[in-house]
Amino acid sequence: HFSWQGAERYDEDKLDQVLTRLCAETEPFSVKTSGIGLFTGRSLVVFINVVKNETMTAFHQKIWEAVRPLATRLNHYYHPDYWIPHITLAHDPLDEVALGCVVEKIYPERFDWVLPVDHLALIHAGEGAEFREVRRYVFGGR
16 A cells, blocks of 8 residues: 555544545546665655656645645645655664665565556554554545
């Protein structure tokens, strides 16, 4: 998966209505991946790069504008101007030794895939690394 937006909390009743409408109006599309990347800083993240395209960027902008008023403490790393779509492979705790092991394991892979994007999922973060899918919104109203 890759994430479109994140916040501390949403007005979930209104969010459900907005996402249902947005996804009903959206046709499935594809994205490409291109190699691996690394977010550095306090938390290391190794990821597969998802290449932005016009359809993806336009859909992301629609999500951002429609959902922003329903969110408390939006994570601005997901703002359309800063968003780096990616598929996380490994993250904290990830020290230099673990990072070396991850890179050694994945470096032969090309990660040049074409992936269908045909739904959104509303996911709640729990304790630690626990995530739970709350609802799935299929594109095209199917």
